[in-house]
Amino acid sequence: MSDTYLELVNSGFTAELAKRLGLPRPARLRRFRAGDQLVPGPVLVLADGAAGADADALAATLLDRDLDVRRRPDGDHRWGAVVVVLTGVTGPADLSGPALDLAGVLKKLAHGARVVTVSRAAAEATDPAAAAARQGVDGLLRSLAKELRGGATGNGLVLADGTAVTSPSALGALEFLLSAKSAFVDGQLLTVQGTGGHPPADPDRPLDGQVALVTGAARGIGAAIARTLARDGARLLLVDVPAAGDGLAAVANETRGTALQLDLTSPDAPQRLVEHVRSRFGHLDVVVHNAGITRDKLLANMTPDRWDSVLAVNVIAPLRVTEALLDAGVLGEAPRVVCLASTSGIAGNRGQTNYAASKAGVIGMVRAQAPVLASAGGTVNAVAPGFIETEMTARIPALTRQVARRLNSLQQGGLPTDVAEAIAFLASPQAGGISGQVLRVCGQNMVGA
Amino acid sequence: MAGSRRPVVVGGNRTPFARAGGAYAHVSNLDLLTAALDGLVARFGLAGERLGEVAAGAVLKHTRDFNLTREAVLGSALSNETPAYDVQMACATGMETIASIADKIRLGRLDVGVAGGVDSASDAPIVVTEQLRAALLDLNRAKTVQAKLAAVAKIRPSHLAPVAPDVAEPRTGLSMGEHQALTTAAWGISREEQDELALASHQRLAAAYDAGFFDDLVTPYRRLVRDANLRPDTSMEKLGALAPVFGKRLDTPATMTAGNSTPLTDGASTVLLADQSWAAERGLPALAEVVDLEAGAVDFVHGKDGLLLAPVHAVPRLLARHGMSLADFEIVEIHEAFAATVLATLKAWEDPDFCRDRLGRDGPLGSIDRARLNVHGSSLAAGHPFAATGGRIVATAAKELASRGSGARGLVSVCAAGGQGVVAILEAV
Numbered sequence: 001m002s003d004t005y006l007e008l009v010n011s012g013f014t015a016e017l018a019k020r021l022g023l024p025r026p027a028r029l030r031r032f033r034a035g036d037q038l039v040p041g042p043v044l045v046l047a048d049g050a051a052g053a054d055a056d057a058l059a060a061t062l063l064d065r066d067l068d069v070r071r072r073p074d075g076d077h078r079w080g081a082v083v084v085v086l087t088g089v090t091g092p093a094d095l096s097g098p099a100l101d102l103a104g105v106l107k108k109l110a111h112g113a114r115v116v117t118v119s120r121a122a123a124e125a126t127d128p129a130a131a132a133a134r135q136g137v138d139g140l141l142r143s144l145a146k147e148l149r150g151g152a153t154g155n156g157l158v159l160a161d162g163t164a165v166t167s168p169s170a171l172g173a174l175e176f177l178l179s180a181k182s183a184f185v186d187g188q189l190l191t192v193q194g195t196g197g198h199p200p201a202d203p204d205r206p207l208d209g210q211v212a213l214v215t216g217a218a219r220g221i222g223a224a225i226a227r228t229l230a231r232d233g234a235r236l237l238l239v240d241v242p243a244a245g246d247g248l249a250a251v252a253n254e255t256r257g258t259a260l261q262l263d264l265t266s267p268d269a270p271q272r273l274v275e276h277v278r279s280r281f282g283h284l285d286v287v288v289h290n291a292g293i294t295r296d297k298l299l300a301n302m303t304p305d306r307w308d309s310v311l312a313v314n315v316i317a318p319l320r321v322t323e324a325l326l327d328a329g330v331l332g333e334a335p336r337v338v339c340l341a342s343t344s345g346i347a348g349n350r351g352q353t354n355y356a357a358s359k360a361g362v363i364g365m366v367r368a369q370a371p372v373l374a375s376a377g378g379t380v381n382a383v384a385p386g387f388i389e390t391e392m393t394a395r396i397p398a399l400t401r402q403v404a405r406r407l408n409s410l411q412q413g414g415l416p417t418d419v420a421e422a423i424a425f426l427a428s429p430q431a432g433g434i435s436g437q438v439l440r441v442c443g444q445n446m447v448g449a
Numbered sequence: 450m451a452g453s454r455r456p457v458v459v460g461g462n463r464t465p466f467a468r469a470g471g472a473y474a475h476v477s478n479l480d481l482l483t484a485a486l487d488g489l490v491a492r493f494g495l496a497g498e499r500l501g502e503v504a505a506g507a508v509l510k511h512t513r514d515f516n517l518t519r520e521a522v523l524g525s526a527l528s529n530e531t532p533a534y535d536v537q538m539a540c541a542t543g544m545e546t547i548a549s550i551a552d553k554i555r556l557g558r559l560d561v562g563v564a565g566g567v568d569s570a571s572d573a574p575i576v577v578t579e580q581l582r583a584a585l586l587d588l589n590r591a592k593t594v595q596a597k598l599a600a601v602a603k604i605r606p607s608h609l610a611p612v613a614p615d616v617a618e619p620r621t622g623l624s625m626g627e628h629q630a631l632t633t634a635a636w637g638i639s640r641e642e643q644d645e646l647a648l649a650s651h652q653r654l655a656a657a658y659d660a661g662f663f664d665d666l667v668t669p670y671r672r673l674v675r676d677a678n679l680r681p682d683t684s685m686e687k688l689g690a691l692a693p694v695f696g697k698r699l700d701t702p703a704t705m706t707a708g709n710s711t712p713l714t715d716g717a718s719t720v721l722l723a724d725q726s727w728a729a730e731r732g733l734p735a736l737a738e739v740v741d742l743e744a745g746a747v748d749f750v751h752g753k754d755g756l757l758l759a760p761v762h763a764v765p766r767l768l769a770r771h772g773m774s775l776a777d778f779e780i781v782e783i784h785e786a787f788a789a790t791v792l793a794t795l796k797a798w799e800d801p802d803f804c805r806d807r808l809g810r811d812g813p814l815g816s817i818d819r820a821r822l823n824v825h826g827s828s829l830a831a832g833h834p835f836a837a838t839g840g841r842i843v844a845t846a847a848k849e850l851a852s853r854g855s856g857a858r859g860l861v862s863v864c865a866a867g868g869q870g871v872v873a874i875l876e877a878v
Contacts, residue, residue: 235494242661242663242664242667242669242674243669243674244669245488245667245668245669246484246488246668246669246670248491249487249488249490249491249492249668250487250491252491252494252496253487253490253491253496253526254496254526255496256494256496256497257491257494257496258491258492258493258494259488259491259492259668260492260665261664261665261668262661262664263661263664266661268661279732279734280494280732280733281732282732
């Protein structure tokens with residue numbers, strides 16, 4: 001599962017060779033380690049002419065975090081992050097100032113720096129010029145992200161009208177995007193449309209005392225999710241099919257969680273799960289529908305068992321389980337449901353009609369469940385991984401795998417922990433204003449949106 | 450024994466059982482027991498916890514495994530501050546660990562503990578001949594070159610052949626199968642009866658797996674997900690085609706085959722036992738109370754009883770102590786060392802003469818409806834890693850009793866080498 005090419009272009013003679021030959025040079029990404037600074041240098045806060053107040057408010061909150069915050073692009077810095085506040089734009093011409101200020105510092109970004117735009121939702125603008133400016137941010141950000149190098153990423157926050165830049169979820173999302181936890185999130189615009197959520201009592205353990213269910217937790221991304229949620233303080237109920245029970249037990253013991261061997265596609269599985277939750281935990285605060293399988297085949301060669309099993313595991317089981325948990329009333333006061341989608345479900349992938357149907361289905365499910373969860377005081381979102389280095393992708397033929405890895409702005413595959421961090425953020429108390437969204441963890445994969 | 454303390458079975462975990470030389474051919478007793486323990490810890494979220502005690506054991510044991518259970522605890526996810534000890538009572542080892550932990554819980558010495566057992570016929574110690582052993586010990590003690598040469602000179606090529614482990618009784622020289630063959634003949638048990646019992650065992654175990662019954666009793670190990678000995682598609686025809694292996698030198702027809710006898714097996718089992726309130730405080734299940742146990746032994750040396758019939762005597766004593774009869778039990782688990790062991794036990798309890806002469810009763814102890822006997826199969830299908838069988842049966846029975854509702858009672862009977870056995874009463878909480 002290691003990326004030998006990435007190691008070669010980052011060390012010794014081969015690094016120099018790659019540079020001279022003009023070969024792609026994927027950077028080692030900045031990843032979360034407890035105790036590290038949020039960003040690897042000073043934070044520059046830029047704003048359009050009418051967004052001064054919003055920029056001031058954000059700068060103030062960043063200052064409160066003991067960061068070195070600057071409002072002007074001056075000085076000889078290696079910038080750790082640039083926050084571009086564009087909440088005041090009323091026409092396309094308003095983008096010019098902040099865009100060119102940003103241009104001036106791009107060559108002075110630190111390794112693993114972050115550029116985050118903060119803007120308003122275009123769909124909510126009634127004035128065509130304002131809508132054009134707001135939508136313009138989308139194109140600016142996505143293109144910028146493709147330009148950045150050295151492990152730097154560009155992402156955007158899109159706020160619904162009426163959602164203040166200092167609302168809990170806006171600040172939580174900003175922090176996530178600035179942090180090393182978003183290492184493989186690139187070129188994404190995340191919409192915050194509610195004022196719900198609250199900052200955690202203990203920032204190091206945002207899920208302290210909460211009970212979290214993770215399905216498919218025996219290995220790969222599921223195991224990484226378990227470890228990350230455990231780090232964040234959650235008590236874990238880990239589920240996988242009985243045949244994966246030994247791996248599941250190992251992850252459960254490592255995370256001091258509890259293992260439940262259960263085939264979620266069996267007819268009585270939702271009820272058995274509900275009973276288990278009731279007797280052992282009382283309730284669930286976080287539900288992560290991670291269990292998923294692939295049974296790739298061109299549609300022309302598809303067999304019923306391949307089609308049906310993929311749909312059953314990837315989308316039908318999450319549908320039934322969430323419904324059963326809601327019906328049984330075993331979800332906590334502010335439940336967080338996070339589902340695994342896939343970039344294949346967004347952009348399609350040859351040989352994956354069944355998988356893509358299931359993962360696109362997850363996206364549809366999440367959007368439709370958002371109002372239902374809202375009435376239960378909670379949220380539901382999807383995370384769509386791109387190419388992630390797992391046992392599953394390690395089975396892809398070598399050449400195809402090399403190509404697939406490089407087809408994103410970060411020119412490498414992500415790690416399971418990258419997906420887990422995005423899920424942990426959406427599961428946190430602070431993400432209460434984000435629901436019905438799809439967050440891609442794909443390094444800005446070239447295919448798809 | 451009074452007081453409010455009630456030792457209950459919280460749950461169990463075992464590895465799938467493998468046939469000797471199969472999936473676990475290169476796995477040690479320690480590996481197996483640690484795996485079974487880790488699965489139990491994961492199932493009940495006990496990682497890092499200090500439990501009262503862990504008791505387990507193995508029948509076939511290397512001398513290096515003198516502290517087998519403690520080593521398994523040290524290798525497991527439990528707190529290293531959990532004490533542990535080994536128990537050995539042949540095939541009743543698992544039952545005796547359950548007795549030991551349950552009694553301590555009832556006494557108030559423990560709130561929670563783990564009982565279990567493991568055996569690996571694949572990892573059996575190879576013993577050298579007695580002559581070679583004596584010569585090697587002399588060599589070790591010899592101080593001069595001459596003495597050393599003298600010790601070595603005593604070794605003959607024939608001494609070098611390893612002595613394979615067997616399950617022969619030291620006092621009779623007969624294997625367990627040959628002992629059972631005597632009992633089978635004495636009680637006139639037919640081949641067909643034995644094969645029927647074996648068939649039911651396979652069918653019931655397979656059905657239980659298919660229904661997901663073992664989802665929370667078994668954790669896969671080394672790519673084995675179900676018991677390797679299980680033959681869901683076996684039939685009377687297939688079982689009937691097997692040649693007899695035991696009792697071939699007797700006057701009566703030989704009836705015991707590889708199909709109606711348990712094979713040599715590798716595997717481990719564990720049972721989490723706790724005071725009922727300990728389980729309740731943690732939201733953990735209380736499947737069944739361990740009401741009481743009774744050990745028994747028979748004089749098989751002089752042929753007074755069959756080697757494996759100690760439970761025939763222990764059960765009536767246990768029932769008498771509680772004023773119960775066989776009719777008080779919804780389920781009965783009789784370890785299937787051999788199909789004929791179970792059948793001989795049932796016949797003995799139904800036989801008025803035997804019950805009068807040997808058990809001192811006015812009439813038969815009673816009969817057991819086959820629908821209540823080994824309802825999810827037993828050792829003929831699952832296999833029989835000697836010390837692991839008690840834990841397998843008790844965890845399975847406790848879960849079944851819990852599903853039948855409060856007050857449902859189960860009787861468990863496990864026979865053992867040396868003419869011994871341990872029997873128990875379980876009752877759903």
